[in-house]
Amino acid sequence: MEKAIAKIYAVVAAVVIIIALVAGGMYYYLSIPGQVVEKTPIRIGFSQPLTGSLGAGGQATLLSLKIWAEDVNAKGGLLGRPIELVYYDDHSNPADTAAIYEKLIGVDKVDLILGPYATIPTVAALPIAMKYNRTLISVFATYANEAYHYPYYFSVMFAGPKLTDWSIGFCEIVNSVLQRPTVAVVAIANEVGDKISRGFKENCKNYGFNIIYETSYPPTTADFTSVLLPVKAANPDVVFFVSYPTDSVGLIKAAKEIDLRPKIIGGSMTGLQYAFNQLTLGKTLNGVIIHHSWIPAPALMFNGTAEFISKYQALAPTYGVDPLGYYLAPWSYSAGQVLQQAVEATGSLDQKIIGEYIRTHKFQTIVGELEFDPASGELKESKLLYIQFQGLTRGDLLDFTGPTHLKVLYPPKYKSGDLIFPFPGWD
Amino acid sequence: MIPAEMLLNAFVLGILVGGLYAIISLGISMGIGLLNISNLAHVGFMLLASYGAYTLNAEMNLDPIVAGAMLSPFFFILGYALYVMYYKVFERRIELPGTGLVFLFGLLVILEMVMYALFGITERGIYTYYSMQTITIGFLRLPLRILYPFILCFGLVIAIYFFLTRTRLGIALRGVGLDEHVIACVGCDPLRAKSIIFGLSLATASLAGGFLIAAQPISPYSGRQFIGIAFAVGVIGGMGNIFGTFLAALLLGVLGNLVTALYGSIWGAAISFMIALLVLLIRPKGLLRR
Numbered sequence: 001m002e003k004a005i006a007k008i009y010a011v012v013a014a015v016v017i018i019i020a021l022v023a024g025g026m027y028y029y030l031s032i033p034g035q036v037v038e039k040t041p042i043r044i045g046f047s048q049p050l051t052g053s054l055g056a057g058g059q060a061t062l063l064s065l066k067i068w069a070e071d072v073n074a075k076g077g078l079l080g081r082p083i084e085l086v087y088y089d090d091h092s093n094p095a096d097t098a099a100i101y102e103k104l105i106g107v108d109k110v111d112l113i114l115g116p117y118a119t120i121p122t123v124a125a126l127p128i129a130m131k132y133n134r135t136l137i138s139v140f141a142t143y144a145n146e147a148y149h150y151p152y153y154f155s156v157m158f159a160g161p162k163l164t165d166w167s168i169g170f171c172e173i174v175n176s177v178l179q180r181p182t183v184a185v186v187a188i189a190n191e192v193g194d195k196i197s198r199g200f201k202e203n204c205k206n207y208g209f210n211i212i213y214e215t216s217y218p219p220t221t222a223d224f225t226s227v228l229l230p231v232k233a234a235n236p237d238v239v240f241f242v243s244y245p246t247d248s249v250g251l252i253k254a255a256k257e258i259d260l261r262p263k264i265i266g267g268s269m270t271g272l273q274y275a276f277n278q279l280t281l282g283k284t285l286n287g288v289i290i291h292h293s294w295i296p297a298p299a300l301m302f303n304g305t306a307e308f309i310s311k312y313q314a315l316a317p318t319y320g321v322d323p324l325g326y327y328l329a330p331w332s333y334s335a336g337q338v339l340q341q342a343v344e345a346t347g348s349l350d351q352k353i354i355g356e357y358i359r360t361h362k363f364q365t366i367v368g369e370l371e372f373d374p375a376s377g378e379l380k381e382s383k384l385l386y387i388q389f390q391g392l393t394r395g396d397l398l399d400f401t402g403p404t405h406l407k408v409l410y411p412p413k414y415k416s417g418d419l420i421f422p423f424p425g426w427d
Numbered sequence: 428m429i430p431a432e433m434l435l436n437a438f439v440l441g442i443l444v445g446g447l448y449a450i451i452s453l454g455i456s457m458g459i460g461l462l463n464i465s466n467l468a469h470v471g472f473m474l475l476a477s478y479g480a481y482t483l484n485a486e487m488n489l490d491p492i493v494a495g496a497m498l499s500p501f502f503f504i505l506g507y508a509l510y511v512m513y514y515k516v517f518e519r520r521i522e523l524p525g526t527g528l529v530f531l532f533g534l535l536v537i538l539e540m541v542m543y544a545l546f547g548i549t550e551r552g553i554y555t556y557y558s559m560q561t562i563t564i565g566f567l568r569l570p571l572r573i574l575y576p577f578i579l580c581f582g583l584v585i586a587i588y589f590f591l592t593r594t595r596l597g598i599a600l601r602g603v604g605l606d607e608h609v610i611a612c613v614g615c616d617p618l619r620a621k622s623i624i625f626g627l628s629l630a631t632a633s634l635a636g637g638f639l640i641a642a643q644p645i646s647p648y649s650g651r652q653f654i655g656i657a658f659a660v661g662v663i664g665g666m667g668n669i670f671g672t673f674l675a676a677l678l679l680g681v682l683g684n685l686v687t688a689l690y691g692s693i694w695g696a697a698i699s700f701m702i703a704l705l706v707l708l709i710r711p712k713g714l715l716r717r
Contacts, residue, residue, distance in 0.1 A: 005515070006515045006516070006519055006520055009512060009515040009516050010515075010516045010520065013512065013516050050548075051540075051543055051548065051648075052648060053646075053648060055543070055548035055646075055648075056547075056548045056549045056550065056646070058548075059547070059548055059549075189693055215691045215692065216691070216692070216693060217687075217691075217692035217693070218692060218693055218696045220652045220655070220696060221692055221695075221696065222444070222447075222643070222652065222653070222656075223440070223444045223447075223573070223684075225437070225440045225444075225570070225684075226437045226440060226441065226683070226684035226685075226687040226688045226692070226695065227687055227692045229429065229433045229434075229436060229437050229688045230429050230433075230688055230689075232433065233429040233430055233433050245550055245644075246550065246643065246644060246646075246649065249550075249552065249643065249644050250643055253558075253559065253570070253572070253643075254570075256559055256561070257559075257561045257568060257570040258436070258568055259561075259568065271550070274549070274550070276549050276550050276551055276552065276644065277550060277552065277644060279552070279554060280550075280552030280553070280554055280558075280644050281554075281559075282554050282559070284559055319547065320546065320547015320548065320549060321547065321548075321549055322549055395554065
C-alpha cells in the first residue's frame with residue numbers, strides 16, 4: 001500500500017515535469033513570431049548571455065539587435081535579402097559561448113556573425129572567429145583583443161584604445177577644480193576592475209594627483225560599510241570607484257551611511273546607468289559622477305537615435321529589460337549598423353573584404369560616427385562620457401528620464417551642464 | 428592608520444551585518460541539523476520571497492519586511508508540501524547517495540528559471556524610507572536597512588529557540604533530528620514532524636527575502652552569493668543549533684568587517700572560511716553543539 005502511494009506520487013511528479021517541459025516548449029515556440037520569407041535570408045549568428053549574471057545586458061543587446069533587424073528588413077533587407085538572426089543563450093558561461101560559435105559556423109552555416117555582449121564571452125568567442133577567419137564585431141567588450149591582435153575584430157564600445165582613456169574624463173573634471181588633490185581608489189577585484197584602476201592610476205601620475213589609499217573588494221561582497229570606513233579615515237579629496245551593478249548600489253548606500261563626503265565622488269560605476277538601480281537610490285545620487293555611454297542630450301541625438309529609443313522603450317516592458325535603455329541599447333544597435341554598412345558598401349559577404357572595409361572606414365550610427373583603431377579593433381577615439389546627477393527632486397522614473405537631471409561634464413563637445421562642486425553631501 | 432572609533436563602528440556594523448547572515452542561515456542550519464538535508468534551494472526560496480515582496484510593494488505599496496512576514500505562512504505550506512513530496516518520491520525510494528543534493532540543486536535552478544521568466548533579468552530594488560536612513564549614536568552610525576533585520580532576527584532566534592525547547596511540538600521536532608525511530612515509537616509521525624521543520628525553514632527564507640530586498644537590489648541569481656556564507660555560518664554554529672547559528676553569524680560579520688577595515692576586503696571574505704575550517708578542527712560539532 002505504502003509503496004503503491006509512493007509510486008503514485010512519483011508518477012504525479014513525473015507528469016508535472018513533463019507538462020512543464022511541453023508547456024515551456026510551446027511557449028518558446030509560439031513566442032517566436034513567424035516570418036514570411038520570400039528570398040533566402042542572410043543569416044546572422046551570435047551567442048548572447050540571456051540568463052545568468054550577464055543576462056540583463058544580454059537581453060537588452062538582443063532586443064536592440066532585433067529592432068535593428070526589423071528596421072533593415074522594413075527597408076528591403078541587406079543586399080536585397082531579408083536578414084534572419086540566429087542566436088543561442090550561453091547562460092553567461094564562456095565555455096558555452098565557444099561551443100555556440102562552433103555550432104553557428106560549422107552546423108548552422110550562418111553568413112555573418114556578431115559578438116556576444118560583454119568582455120568575458122567575447123574573449124571566448126574570439127578564438128573561434130579566428131579559427132574560421134570570420135569578422136567579429138563585439139558589443140561592450142573591453143580590450144578583448146589584447147592577447148590575440150586579430151585584425152578582423154572590432155569592438156563597438158565607448159572606450160578608446162588605451163587603458164587610460166577610460167578615466168581621462170574623470171581626471172579632467174577633477175583637474176578643472178582641484179590642484180594636486182588626494183585620491184582614494186576603490187575597485188572590484190576582477191579583470192575589468194584591475195584594468196580600469198590601472199589606467200586611472202597612470203592618469204593620476206600624469207596629472208599629479210596623490211593616491212593616498214587604494215583597495216579592492218571581491219565580487220561577492222554583501223556589505224560595503226567596512227570597505228569604505230578606511231577610505232573615510234584617509235579623508236581624500238576625491239574618491240574614484242570601479243564597480244559592477246550590485247556593488248555600485250551597495251557602495252553608494254554605504255558611502256551615505258558612513259557619511260563619506262569627499263569633494264568629488266563617483267567614477268566608473270557600472271549599473272548606475274540603469275533605471276532600476278537609479279530608482280533604488282533615488283535622490284541620493286545627486287552630485288555623484290559616473291561614466292556613461294549615451295544619454296538623450298541634444299548633442300548626442302544622431303540620425304535615427306530618437307526613433308530607436310522610442311521603439312526600444314515601447315518593447316522594454318515585454319522583454320523585462322531596462323525601461324529607458326540609455327546605456328547599452330543604442331550601442332548594440334550600432335554594432336548591427338556597422339556590419340550592415342560594411343556589407344552594403346562592399347556588396348559582399350566575404351569575411352576578409354568586410355573586415356578590411358571596417359578597418360579602414362568610418363560609420364554613421366545612432367551613437368555618432370564610429371571609426372576603429374586598426375591595431376586593436378577598439379574605437380579610435382573614446383566616446384566615454386562622464387555625467388553628474390543634478391537636481392533630482394523626487395527620485396522617480398520621470399526624474400531619470402530625459403537629459404534634465406543627467407548633465408554631461410565630459411567630453412567638451414557633448415557638454416550639457418556645469419560641475420556642481422564641491423560634492424554637496426548626501427541628500 | 429584607521430582611528431579607534433571607526434574600528435568600533437566597523438565592529439558594531441559587523442554585528443548588524445551578522446543579523447542578516449543569521450536570518451539567511453537559520454533555515455539552512457535547521458535543514459542540515461534536523462533533517463539531514465543540505466538545502467541549496469533555500470537561497471532560491473529566499474529570492475522568490477524577495478520578488479513576492481517586490482510585487483506586493485509595487486502593487487500595494489507594502490513595506491518589504493512586512494511583506495516577507497506576510498508571505499511566510501504560504502512558504503510554510505509550500506515547504507510542508509514540498510517535503511512530503513520529496514520524502515515520498517526521493518528519500519524513500521531512491522537510495523543513491525547525493526540524491527537529495529541533486530534534487531535541491533535542481534530545485535534551485537528551476538526556481539531561478541521561474542523567477543527569470545516572471546521578472547526578467549534586470550535588477551530590482553525597493554526604495555523605502557529606511558533604506559537610506561542612518562541613526563547616529565555618538566560617533567556610531569547605524570544604517571536602518573541592517574539595524575531592523577538585526578533586531579527582528581534577534582527576536583526570531585529567541586522565538587524559535589523557545590519553540591524548539593519549551594513546547595511539546597518543538598521538542599518532538601528536535602527529537603526527529605536525533606532519532607527518527609524512537610520518535611515513531613512514542614507515537615509521533617516522523618514525516619509530519621520533518622515536514623513541519625522544512626516548512627518552518629522556508630518560512631524563515633520568506634522573512635530573509637523581505638530583509639534582503641530592503642537591504643540591496645536583487646536579480647534571479649543573486650541568491651548564490653550567499654550559499655557559501657550561509658553554510659559556513661551553519662557549520663561554525665553547530666548545525667541545527669539556533670543560538671549557535673546566530674552567534675556564528677555575528678562572529679563572521681564582525682571578523683569580516685574588522686579584517687576588511689584593517690587589511691582590505693579580499694581578506695575579509697577569505698577569513699570566514701578559514702575560521703569555519705578552524706572551528707571544525709577544534710570543535711568538530713560546531714561552536715555550540717545541538
